Amino acid sequence: MATDNTDPTAEFRKNQSWLFDTTAGAYLRKTVVGLVSIIAFLYILFPLYWMAVTAFKTTREIQQTPPTLFPESPSFEGFRQVIESSLQTGGYAGVVESIFGITVSSAINLDVLGIVFNSLKVSIGAGLIAVVLGTIASYVLSRRDFRGKNALMSILLASLMFPGTAIMVPEWELINTLNLYNTHTSLIFIYGAMTAPFVVWLMKGFFDEFPDSIIEASRIDQCSSVETFWYVIVPMARNSLIASFIFAFLLAWNELVFALTLLDNQNYTVPPGLLTFVQGFNTQWNVVAAASIIVSIPVLLGLAYIQRYFVQGLTGGAIKG
Amino acid sequence: MSYADQTRSAYGNMINRVPESVRVYLPIVPVMVLVGVFILYPITQAIYSSFFSKSLLSPDDAEFVGAANYLEIWTNPDIHQVLWNTFIWVTVGSIAAIIFGFVLGWLLYEKLPYTSVASAIVLIPWVLPRVVGASIWQFMFGGDQGIINELLVQLGIIDEYLVMLGSGELSLWPPIVGMIWRLAPLFALLTLTSLQGIDEHLYEAARMDGATPWEQFRHITLPLMKYNLAIGFLLMLIYNIRNFSMVWVMTEGGPGVSSSTLPVMIYRTAFVDFNVGLASALSVLLFVVLLVFSYYYIKVYDKLQGEF
Numbered sequence: 001m002a003t004d005n006t007d008p009t010a011e012f013r014k015n016q017s018w019l020f021d022t023t024a025g026a027y028l029r030k031t032v033v034g035l036v037s038i039i040a041f042l043y044i045l046f047p048l049y050w051m052a053v054t055a056f057k058t059t060r061e062i063q064q065t066p067p068t069l070f071p072e073s074p075s076f077e078g079f080r081q082v083i084e085s086s087l088q089t090g091g092y093a094g095v096v097e098s099i100f101g102i103t104v105s106s107a108i109n110l111d112v113l114g115i116v117f118n119s120l121k122v123s124i125g126a127g128l129i130a131v132v133l134g135t136i137a138s139y140v141l142s143r144r145d146f147r148g149k150n151a152l153m154s155i156l157l158a159s160l161m162f163p164g165t166a167i168m169v170p171e172w173e174l175i176n177t178l179n180l181y182n183t184h185t186s187l188i189f190i191y192g193a194m195t196a197p198f199v200v201w202l203m204k205g206f207f208d209e210f211p212d213s214i215i216e217a218s219r220i221d222q223c224s225s226v227e228t229f230w231y232v233i234v235p236m237a238r239n240s241l242i243a244s245f246i247f248a249f250l251l252a253w254n255e256l257v258f259a260l261t262l263l264d265n266q267n268y269t270v271p272p273g274l275l276t277f278v279q280g281f282n283t284q285w286n287v288v289a290a291a292s293i294i295v296s297i298p299v300l301l302g303l304a305y306i307q308r309y310f311v312q313g314l315t316g317g318a319i320k321g
Numbered sequence: 322m323s324y325a326d327q328t329r330s331a332y333g334n335m336i337n338r339v340p341e342s343v344r345v346y347l348p349i350v351p352v353m354v355l356v357g358v359f360i361l362y363p364i365t366q367a368i369y370s371s372f373f374s375k376s377l378l379s380p381d382d383a384e385f386v387g388a389a390n391y392l393e394i395w396t397n398p399d400i401h402q403v404l405w406n407t408f409i410w411v412t413v414g415s416i417a418a419i420i421f422g423f424v425l426g427w428l429l430y431e432k433l434p435y436t437s438v439a440s441a442i443v444l445i446p447w448v449l450p451r452v453v454g455a456s457i458w459q460f461m462f463g464g465d466q467g468i469i470n471e472l473l474v475q476l477g478i479i480d481e482y483l484v485m486l487g488s489g490e491l492s493l494w495p496p497i498v499g500m501i502w503r504l505a506p507l508f509a510l511l512t513l514t515s516l517q518g519i520d521e522h523l524y525e526a527a528r529m530d531g532a533t534p535w536e537q538f539r540h541i542t543l544p545l546m547k548y549n550l551a552i553g554f555l556l557m558l559i560y561n562i563r564n565f566s567m568v569w570v571m572t573e574g575g576p577g578v579s580s581s582t583l584p585v586m587i588y589r590t591a592f593v594d595f596n597v598g599l600a601s602a603l604s605v606l607l608f609v610v611l612l613v614f615s616y617y618y619i620k621v622y623d624k625l626q627g628e629f
Contacts, residue, residue, distance in 0.1 A: 043502065044425075047458065047461060048449075050461060050468060051457045051460075065471075066471045067468050133355060134352055136351070136352070140346075146342070154619060155361075158612075158619070159361060160615075161612075165587055165588065166364075166611065167364060168588065169370070169377075169587070169604065170362075170363035170366035170367045170601070170604075171359070171363045172591075173380060174358075192359075193356050193359035197352075250448055254448075254450045256452055256566045256569070261592060270450055271450055271452040271566070274452045278456045278459065289457075289460075292450075299449065299450060300445065303444060303448050
C-alpha cells in the first residue's frame with residue numbers, strides 16, 4: 001500500500017498545505033497566489049510563445065498593426081527560408097537540385113546549419129577541455145594538502161568573475177599574437193579557460209564527499225592511483241561530470257563577445273551569426289524566429305537531459321560547496 | 322611482462338623520480354596554464370595598456386601617457402552617463418530579478434504541482450542563447466509591430482505607440498526588462514534549492530510552539546537561507562554588470578550613449594573608435610568593481626562552506 005510508506009512529515013505537510021486548506025481566509029490566499037503565479041508565468045513564458053508564434057507567421061501578417069496573437073494562416077515560410085538560405089550559403093544548392101529537382105534560391109545569406117555546426121565544434125571542444133583538465137586538478141585539490149592550495153582555489157574562483165567583456169581587448173591582442181585569429185581553436189581554449197575553474201569547484205565538491213574507504217579498497221586491490229582515478233572514481237562521478245560538461249557547453253554555445261571579436265563572418269558561431277542576421281533582416285522576423293528556434297533546440301535538449309544533474313550540481317557543488 | 326606493463330612501469334618510474342612535493346602540483350599545471358594564459362594574462366595586459374595611448378589598428382605605436390586615460394574617464398560626460406546607466410542597470414535589474422526570482426522560487430516550492438517540470442520550464446530563459454532571448458525582446462519592444470506597445474495601449478497606460486528602443490529617454494529600460502527575464506529564473510532555482518534544503522522538522526517544531534507563518538518565515542526560512550540568498554544576490558550583481566548581449570542586440574547602446582553600460586562602452590571604444598588605451602582603462606574600472614563583488618562572493622562562499 002502506497003499510503004503505508006509515505007513519510008509522516010510529508011503527510012503532515014500535505015495536511016498543512018494551502019491546497020487542502022478550507023478555512024475562509026484560505027480562499028483569498030489561493031486567489032492571490034493564483035494571480036501571482038499567472039503573472040509570473042506569463043512574464044517568463046510569453047516571450048517564448050511569441051517567438052514560436054512569430055516563426056509560423058507570414059511576413060505580411062507580422063507587419064500588421066495591431067499584431068495577431070495567433071497566426072491566421074500558419075505557414076512554414078520562415079523555416080523554409082532558413083533552410084533554403086543555409087543550403088545555398090553552404091554550397092549545397094547544386095546537390096539538392098540534381099537529386100530532388102528543386103531549385104534553391106534565397107535572397108538571404110545565412111548558413112544556419114553552418115553556424116550550428118561551428119558552435120557544436122567549439123562547445124564540445126571547450127566542454128571536453130574544461131572537464132578533463134578541471135577534474136584532474138580538482139581531484140588533487142580535494143584529496144591532498146599542499147602549500148598554496150587555498151590561494152590557487154581563490155585565484156580560480158576570482159577568475160570566474162572576470163571573463164567576458166572586461167578582457168575582450170587584451171584577449172583580441174593575445175589571439176592575434178598567437179596567430180589564432182579567426183580560428184575555432186582560439187574560442188575552444190578561451191571558453192575552456194572560462195569554465196575550467198567552475199568545473200574545479202564543482203568537482204571538488206564531489207571529491208570532498210567521496211568516501212575514503214573506496215579508494216583504500218582499490219589500493220588494496222593493487223590499483224595505481226591513476227587506475228583508481230580512471231576505473232573507480234570517474235564512473236562514480238558520472239553525474240557531476242555530465243553536469244560540468246553541459247555547463248561548459250551552454251556557456252560556449254551562448255557566448256557572444258569573444259565570438260564576435262575573434263571570428264570573421266564565415267566562421268561565426270551561433271550568437272554572432274544570429275546577431276548579424278537580426279540586425280540585417282529586421283523586417284523578416286519570421287525568419288529570425290525560425291532560426292532562433294533551430295539554434296535553441298540543442299540547448300533545450302541539453303537542459304531537459306541534465307535538469308536533475310543541473311540542480312544537483314548547483315546545490316552539491318557550486319552552492320553548498 | 323607485457324608491453325603494456327613495461328610502458329606503464331617506465332612511465333611510473335619517470336613519475337616516481339619527481340619528488341613528492343612537486344608531483345602533487347603536476348595535475349594542476351594544465352588548468353593553471355590554460356587559465357593563466359587566457360584569463361589572468363589578459364587582465365594584467367589590460368592594466369598595462371591602460372597607461373598608453375594606443376590604437377587597435379597600429380598597436381606598435383603605443384605611447385606612454387600615464388594617467389591620461391583615467392583623467393578622460395574622470396572628465397568625459399559621455400562616460401559619466403554610461404557609469405550612471407550602469408549603476409541604474411545593476412541596482413534596478415538585480416533587485417527586481419531577486420524579488421521576482423524569489424516569488425517564483427517560492428511558488429515552485431510549495432504552491433505549484435510538478436515542481437521539477439515547472440522549474441525546467443522556468444529555467445529556459447536562462448539557458449536560451451542570449452542573442453535569441455535578446456532578439457525576442459527587441460522584436461517585442463520594436464516600434465512598428467511591437468506587441469509591448471499594443472499591450473500598453475490596450476491596458477490604457479499609453480495612448481499611442483512609442484518609439485522605445487530609439488528614444489534617448491526610454492532606451493535604457495527595455496534591456497533591463499529583458500535582463501530581469503533572463504536572470505530571475507536563476508535566482509528562482511537558488512531559492513527553490515535552498516528552500517528544499519531546510520529541514521521540515523524545524524517548521525513542525527515551530528508550529529507546535531504556536532509560531533505564525535510569518536514568524537516561521539522570519540525566524541527559520543530567512544536565517545537558514547541567508548547565505549544562499551547572499552550568493553544569489555552577488556551573482557545577480559556580477560551577471561548584470563558584465564552583461565553585454567542584451568544591450569548590444571537590442572539597442573547597440575544607443576541612441577548616443579543613452580542605453581550604454583560599461584561593457585558596451587568598452588566594446589565601442591575599442592572596436593568602433595579603436596582607442597585601446599581608454600578601453601583598457603574602462604576595463605580596469607570594471608575589474609575593480611568586479612573584484613570588490615568577488616571578494617564578498619568568496620567571503621560568503623567560505624562562510625557557507627563552514628555552515629554545511
